[in-house]
Amino acid sequence: MTRLPTNTGGVSVTINGKDGFSYANPGQINVLAPPDTATGTVPVAVATASGSATANATITQASPAWFTYSTGGPT
Numbered sequence: 001m002t003r004l005p006t007n008t009g010g011v012s013v014t015i016n017g018k019d020g021f022s023y024a025n026p027g028q029i030n031v032l033a034p035p036d037t038a039t040g041t042v043p044v045a046v047a048t049a050s051g052s053a054t055a056n057a058t059i060t061q062a063s064p065a066w067f068t069y070s071t072g073g074p075t
Contacts, residue, residue, distance in 0.1 A: 004032065010049045015059070016042035033059060 004021035006012060011024035013031045021032040029046065039061055045054045 012047050014043075014045045014047075015057075020044075 005023070006019040006021060008022050008024045011022060011029060013020040013022045013029065015031070015033050015037050018034045018037060020034060023030045037059055039059050041056050041058050043054055044057045045052060
């Protein structure tokens with residue numbers, strides 16, 4: 001099984017003290033929260049070679065799903 005990266009290009013993110021799965025480039029950081037992250041207000045910490053920052057974020061439950069939409073009838 002392939003594991004998602006928790007450190008990309010020297011950038012790491014923790015959400016409520018747990019490693020987030022991240023991808024970073026010079027202008028953007030994309031983070032996927034760990035599946036067992038608590039809901040509510042949690043601390044998010046970003047660390048880079050230049051320094052670190054912490055802020056609070058609100059995490060809510062989500063129910064992702066695939067759906068289709070067609071203007072030409074049933075799919």
